Structure formats: C-alpha cells, structure tokens
Amino acid sequence: MKPSLVWLNDNANLVLMYFIQGIPFTFDDAEEEDYFNYEIVDSANNHPGYTLEILYRASSYLIEEECHPMLFDLELENPELLPIV
Numbered sequence: 001m002k003p004s005l006v007w008l009n010d011n012a013n014l015v016l017m018y019f020i021q022g023i024p025f026t027f028d029d030a031e032e033e034d035y036f037n038y039e040i041v042d043s044a045n046n047h048p049g050y051t052l053e054i055l056y057r058a059s060s061y062l063i064e065e066e067c068h069p070m071l072f073d074l075e076l077e078n079p080e081l082l083p084i085v
Helices: 032-036 038-045 051-065
Strands: 003-006 015-021 023-029
Touching: 003 038, 003 051, 015 038, 023 051
Parallel strands: none
Antiparallel strands: 003 015, 015 023
C-alpha cells in the first residue's frame, strides 16, 4: 500500500504513514507547508486518523508475525515505498 498523509493523535499532527498490507508500521512527520495545502489536508481528512496506540499495536502484531519490514528481511513488491533509514 502506498504511503499516505494522515492525521496522528486526534488531528494534531500530519504524518506520512507507511503501510504493509494495509497495516501501519511507521511514519515520517509531514513538512510544515503541508499543513497549509488544502489538497493535502483534504486528503488526510478522508483517511482514518491514527493514534500512537494503534501504531504500537499494529507494529507489535507485525513483529510477532516476523513481518515488520524494518526489522525482518522480506520480499516486497514495492520496496521503494519504504522509508529510507
């Protein structure tokens, strides 16, 4: 799944959320100017919001299944969509 700009912590932070099979596993903070871009904010409003607890539980699940792409070697269809570490 392609990374999406979404709201984190009750619309307090705009972040670029990364997913694997629809499960969020990490994020990058959005650029400050993204908060003032109507199209980006509107797009984020149309995606579900996330909390750190949701992200923690999703990441924990992926770790338990040994499917967290930042911790385990996986064959991915689109590795270029992963964050650069």
